[in-house]
Amino acid sequence: MAVEKEQIKEVLPIGDQLRAMISQSFLTGKQLRDLLSSKGVFIDENDKNKSVPLLMNTILSPKEFLQLVENQQTKEEKFKVNTLTLPCKTDKPLLDIIPSNFSINKIIKENIVYKPNYKVKANPQFTYTGKDKKGIQLEYEIERENRTKDWVNTKTTHKALITIEKKANNEISLVLTKSYTSKETNEINEMVLRNLKDHFKNANIVKEEVDFVRILFRDFTNQNRIQFLYSFTSPALSRHLEFIEITDLNVHIDPNVDAPQEIKEFISGIEKLKINGKELQEHIFITKNDYHEKIIFSSISLKYKFNFNGIEGNCIIEYSFPAYLFKQSTNAEFQFDISINVNRKVKEFANVNELHKNISKIIENQKLEQFEKYKKLVE
Template sequence: MKHEYKDANKILPYGELLRGLANQGYLVKSDLKKFLRNRGIFFNSSDKEKLVPCISTLILSPVEFDELREYQNTKEDNFKKNTSRLKWNSDSTIFDAVKNLSFTGVIPNEGYNFYLVKEPNINLDQKNKNKIRIEYELERNDFNKSFYESTNRFKGEIEIEKISDDEIRITKSYTSSESNFVGDSLIRIAEKHFKDNNLVSKNEILRKILFSDFSNEDRIVFFYRLSSNTNSIYFTFKDIVNMEFRPDNNEKLPIEIDWMKNKSELKIRGKSIHNTFFIKEQKYHKNLQFWEMESSYSFKFESYEGNCNVVFSFKDYLNKNDRAEFEINISNFSLVNGSEFTSRDKLVIKNKLLRLFEDNKDIVYTNFLKYLADKNKAPSIDDY
């Protein structure tokens, strides 16, 4: 999240300085158009190329500058979520397990241009002592940038929940590479704390959903189960709108898709792309390494209604290959009567929806593990 300049109360930008502020990504077209409308200036176009020059010609009042600053302070990058699991070896609740958890050394003292704004905060649920959240916020300073770009703040959260007598689930939510780094650091600290206190066995390994956990065929089945086969009272699948993949160099390509040879990255965007022959027909799946699928949905949740896209992805596959971790996030997002909601309201709603998709993903993944176990089960004498 862009964080306001520490001396913002002492300046009132105009001209090129105001143009640079209005042109930032966190000020979207609807914000700028609404800002101008309040000034009595109306545009048929929503292009920032036309809105920004107009704003840069204005002399703002302090109240109007505060309005732009409020737009800035309510914009947040997309939250992304991934989960991991640990075998639990204790009768202790999570509530009791984290009482003496120390956050020393979350970020090394040297070599990093970001820092925690305050010590991570543990939220204990008095009604459910087997579920806690660790929230954190960090700040990054870029001193070589202009005043409106120099400071960024990012939030993150770690949720730890005991889901059975012998297993805990850890869900990481982050918005940037920096908050992802801090989230991983907090998970390592919590894991070490649990092992040092004999709550988790010393030789237990944190289990993540990794690219290498799937064969090429099983991976695309998993993607399909997450997207088009998802059932929920809150959202309805519409279409698969994006897929990213490449040919598996370890497999000889059939003649029909030999044109993919030596391609390091392929993307397909559009409508009904799941009907493309090499995606629709299973005989090609063993030859293709899919790492991302984006699907569109309509949703009705609480009093809200709208549309969104959800990205299911091993997003770091091209860099980490088999060690890439699975995550989900919401990309495009719109509400019916969206102009009636503030940016902060939309952020809250969006994060609620992401939590619903994450919960559904966990169910799908659990069932998929059972499917894989049954598929790979060696036949017994009773099967004949």
């Protein structure tokens, strides 16, 4: 999400206008305390009850206000990633299989009868992702009207990305990246994918009966699902991405699977358990293989260190089946989302969007490979 620069040029918030922004949860007490310190005002605690009233009586510089906005973006602009594959055969270059009259704005108009509260900026088109022309991408941004929040957020922007790659056997793999903070970009992505699928069928690139293949909760046994999720801790993941620890687990007990008495006694009375901590890879739910047939992992969060051409930092990636986590739906689709924290020394040189793409690419490759390894065999 982003705040339009024109808003900052017109007016800087003070008093109650500023309070509406700095009192929100995306800004921590420490961040506000640091801001006060930079203005020569010192308090002894990271307490918003102290920092908010003081800041309401100060005037922020444009640079200080942008710093607050960037903190908001870091907190809220998080991407979810879903992968879909579409079995088909084609020898054509990828750009040649996209409709010549492709228009994302036209697709939206054909799918929505009312005037939406957003608009797509410009007229984005698919382009090659690299010189090798092995992939194409549609990168776009929407501007959304939202008058339910404070004045800073009446107009916000949200990014999204669709990537199409061709596998070695000429099967096309569609990789869909969705903005975490915007359900609108999710809806637009789905509209575009449906439009492309229909076009591929009309062009005889895809058979009429073929549909997208998604990674779903029900594609795994309990044991294999845990192994699939744990595979993202592999040291062989990438030389750019080093696993550090498991930080969060969401565990459910499967009532339909019988278990030895030892396990029953240990997990007696537990239906759903959220575990937070450090180095959870040593937790008994992970290390005790006998438990894996009885328990269900709906999400797991892993912490990594990264280094891309000297840009260093850490990130937390949550791998999850959200619809199972919240609704126990076995049709839940697998996704991951990435929170990136760049080291302060190199932050000014970092492009977070590029880091996100690089990390996503590593995870995507691992995900598709491990899905083939651990998915249930079709009977």
